[in-house]
Amino acid sequence: MTFAPRLTGSSRPARRSVLAIAALSGALVVTACSPSTTGTSGSGGEGGDGKVTLTVWSWRVEDQAAYTRIFDAYEKAHPDVTIDVKAFKATEYNKILATGLAGANGPDVPQVRSYGQLQGTVAGKSLLPLDGKVDLSGWDDNVVASAKGKEDGKTYSVPLARQTVQMFYNQGLFDKNGLKAPTTWAEFIAANDRLLAAGVTPIAVGAKDDWTLPIVHEVLAAPRFGGKAFQGEVLSGKKTFTDPDWVGSVQVVGELAKYMPKNVTGVAQTDAQTLFSAERAAMIPGGSFDLSVFQKANPGMKIGIFQVPPAPGSPSGSTATTAGWADGNFAVSARSKHPAEATELVTWMTSKEFGQMVTDDIKQISAVPGVEPTDPLLKQMSDSYASSGSPYLLLTDFRYGAPSGTDLLGKGLQELLLGSKDAAEVSQDLDAGVKTWFKPTA
């Protein structure tokens, strides 16, 4: 018996539709990487009254109101300038900025990434060099490096803030368990053991989000690899990431895993922060940028910070350290219609007046030398960095190529915590990964 019924979903037009969908789907992916058409101006305009409007872009949506307040002060002193602040979601910002800087409606003064992540923008000649216009002499070398083009050594931005990483702790939980901020490794381990016995998670870590793990490594083990001293040695080629001290520092994270939440690679950073804010965890390695998050989440919690003491085996002379880097830099777009006014604005950002407002209103440690944070904890972070600071090495020096040092260590530490690789293998992967683009200076 043969029959030819109507075949559902089988007509030629339907087949053609499927192919058309295939073509369109792929097309949309391809389209996603297409920069916008190029234009020649920033979005800043000139009103009929001769006033200049400068557009400032930032990735800190949460700080938009504070930026508006800060720039109100600038507008008062510069009546011919109006500043329009636009903030975008941080995770979308790189994409938006790349399009904005290439197109006709971009910012006059964009917030730009620092160190290695600045280089693509510099290479695209999207920013004006600021040498001879802004004076960063007397600023911390590590901070100034964040603003420079690697190839030409020119300054392309003005650093906004210094970020530091350290251990936050819940003073109430510490008091309740008869503990104080540890000053030796033995005290640190004893505190962890006592908290664990008391049913409190000692160290909240969100290892599901790989970007957090290099920070965790810096906080827990920077003295173990030698902190600032190791930076010079690895940059000159004298040492590599397979050095026993570096491997030992990675091992420290593995050894402390028992004090972290159970199934730590499944714990998101937001969960780790909630554990700490809900007073179910006593410590959390974090950045200065996290302070306001904790303060807002639980205003009644008394927070303290400390530098984790050197783990056994640390190189001789190695001391507890606070790692730091510069972040949130502002630059002048090469397409700005008002380069002089935009440059004047970023020049003002090097002033103590601006730095103090950043500290007071945005709750960040200003990059401007001599500015004292009013928040006592921010001040402690700033002082710790000033007295015993070190660069957050993988961010400041190993993000100038792909794969970046932070990406490699983040993934490697996940593998370490999952038990699929040991510290030596993780370090070997890091070393092999950065060697594909990193050339020592010596």
Add this chain to the structure above:
Amino acid sequence: MRRRTGLVFVAPALALFAVFVLYPMVTAFSYAFFQWQGTTRGAFAGLENFATLFTKAPFTTDLPRAVLHNVLFFVGTLLIQNTIGLTIAYLLHSRPRTRRMLQTLYAMPYLVSPIVIGYLWTLLLSPTFGPVNTLLTGLGLESWALPWLGDPKTALWVVILVSVWQWIGFPVLLYGAALGGVPEELTEAARVDGASNRQAFSRITLPLLVPAVGTVSVLTFIFAMEAFALPYAFGGSTGNPAGATDFVSLLFYRTAFDSGAADAIGSSSALATLLFLLIFGGAYVATAVLRRHERRITA
């Protein structure tokens, strides 16, 4: 005259399509063949950007892994979605009174953005605060309370299963429509000839559904190859944990927008072009095979 009138109606949409899709697409293709310094185009690079994808880190490790995950995602989704989707559609087909309502219920999750679905399931499966593990522990199944999204052995399967859960309404609707198109006289004739329900389904209904299965399969292939939103919501742009949920679209995203590399546009355009060819080529081959099969059963 009729043709000209048709063109007038099509023209506005065609113009928009040309400006917002075709033009950027063609330019993006061309970007893959040039050197780039940020957003400044350099010299003609030939196939250099494509060679980078097969010879340089991190592509040498990340690209094969991402392609494998896309393929696993496709196979897993296809097998589970087709099987469950067809079963549900068949069961609903025999319940005409509640079919509409149930079809709507099954289709509801795909009205929600995959990003939202991803975050919701991330919260549900959190080993710290998530209700799934709390429930399992409460039921005495503590050994089942796994770090679902924190273990490479389970993370990809979670992405697949949640995707199936979200999109199951789609094959249910398609198969429902296809079942509605199967002439009842054929199955009735088979039953008169003594065929059981099972025989009628496997010998008559199922062969007639093959074109619909093919359509669902090709659409699933396209969907799986360009998967982005759900894996991004679950594992971020790096495919956490340890790259276990990495997909080609995520690799494209972090190459283009996260790497900060000066030549990001060149290598990411090359990757997007390859992905386009993979999707188009795969869909073309699958469609050709299905068409041949369709001709055979209608001969």
